[in-house]
Amino acid sequence: MNKSQERSTDSAISTPNKADDDLHNVSDTFYTSQRKGSHVFRVRLDATGFTLQRESPSGVTIKEQKVKICDIIGARCMRMKKSPRNLTGCACVNPGTPAAGSSRKSGTPSKCSMASKEEHMTDMGDGSAYLYLFAYVLKKKSLRSSLHRERTVLTLRFRSFDTFEDNMREADRWYRALRWQLHQTLEPLFAESVGEPRRRRLLVLLNPKSGSGNAREVFNTNVAPVLNEAEVPYDLFVTKHSNYAIEFMSTRRLDDWCTILAVGGDGLFHEIINGLLCRADWAQVMDNIALAIVPCGSGNGLARSIAHGYNEPYFSNPVLGASLTAISGRSSPMDVVRVETENRVMFSFLSIGWGLISDVDIESECIRMFGYQRFTIWTLYRLANLRTYSGKISYLLAEEAQEPLATPLLQSEQLRRMQSSRSCTMHIDKLSNSSYHRSTEFLPQEFEDVISLETSINQSFRSRCDSWLSGGSRRSCYYSISESVYHSVADDSEFTEQSSTAGIKSEQNPHNFGPSSSLPGLDKPLSEDAGWLVEEGKFIMMHAIYQSHLGVDCHFAPKAQLNDGKIFLVLIRGGISRPHLLSFLYNMSTGSHLPEKNNEYIKVLQVRAFRLEPHDDHGIITVDGEQIEFGPLQAEILPGISRVMIPK
């Protein structure tokens, strides 16, 4: 009888129990060894997550703790627990993922134990295999503080067997079971439909100029580690200039990706939506791709709205929350608004503004260095120098108490039937000629394990076993997914070649795509019989919004939902007193600025379409925070035609 057999028979509790038969629900007994003695844990993985039951020597459960499956993002099998200073050469290879250094196309699946090339870095006397599980658990620092997500690493040490290979096989069994369980939580769109459970690829578009200009750093230090822990392969493209994202989205073959992640501000997201809706195959693309955003801009209204809509903590760590949302495997339909001006058609996901708020948004660009504070500073300045604008606003009321609308598939099916009637004129710059290169590997840092459990008692092995609720590593510990590719710039010829086969707008007829309008042309009159109502006169501002938040700190339309088919049209008329206006602006941060009932000066209208006809010949109009040509425009809601990632 060899040693490992001996151990198995000697100690029944270290032998995998009957659940071993079930590949996806695994359980075993683990031990923690501490100075004061050892503790016995029954550990089980099933569809709900990891359950740890601490048992007394007589087998009675003393304490039960749980890491929910919705909080777990991935796992790693490893040869050694910690290296002296860093794990650069650590033998960390997961089965089923291409071996490190292999290219995306030529990568072949490798086995956990056997593929470990860097054995010189490991402790050869230790045959243990380790499974690290990465979770981001909702926690409160104190009773009074708000919820935040904290990185938690659960370490399971497998050492029942004599050889590393046998122990690794056991770790691998748990790893595969977890991967399978995690895949059950994904919508089909995000999982490969053939072969073993794998995530589909994600496309990252990063604007290095957004916000205070640190999007690259944010991605490298905060987003990439999460993607890598979750084993989500991605391609990263860095925008080179304004309108790059429009060009990319409208001309590229997008079949490889299930999610497009904007690392930037709302302006970048606006470009992505407009590029997608410029395509001939826009309806198909909108069905097959979900959009996500990691907020790096100065407004960040969409990221805040998504987090708010799903009670996901935002302020503690917006980037972490948004990164987890981007890989959640859950999506929701989102309304988009079609905006028609005299010269162009565009699509908007956030807001259309005229007057005070738009003025502040655009004019405060000159003090961009103040970050989000620029809005407050310029608002005070403009209050002191208040302007009014005259014009006419016509609108069609939305149906009352409309439920969130049908599934995106059904809606886009309806939309697909629409004939495109108007132009989608985008001013697209030529992309620069250049090549792309692969990413530099992200160097893993030292793990700080929160919970360590091992499969056999060994008093000499001192492991840490902190409370579930007190643990948390601020360090990012991550591994490069060798499949992920970094493109610093795109190759122009590549775009051209791909666009010819990708169902993409043709040069002969570039303006005939995207969902069409159900409204009369902008030059045609609107009839009262069709339900059009009118507000006319002097206005301080008009702001139309379809998300709950206009910016991080601006809860502008508290009732707005991603997919409610409504535009919230807020009108403030001239003649309003400054204190009244100041109170409105001040309370925007909490969402308590809107009157319960419309009054002489402030009106909130839930509409499905509106037309703005300014009587002045100058002023500022914004769409999604970007200035557009001044003049008449009309807008209509396209319910649920896009899809965005939402928190789990």
Ligand SMILES: Nc1ncnc2c1ncn2[C@@H]1O[C@H](COP(=O)(O)OP(=O)(O)OP(=O)(O)O)[C@@H](O)[C@H]1O
């Ligand atoms: N490489 C680039 N250089 C210069 N401008 C760029 C580049 N890439 C994108 N842009 C432009 O930057 C504009 C603003 O970007 P983005 O929305 O990401 O940041 P922001 O304006 O700071 O954020 P927000 O829109 O939330 O206020 C976009 O409209 C886009 O056209």
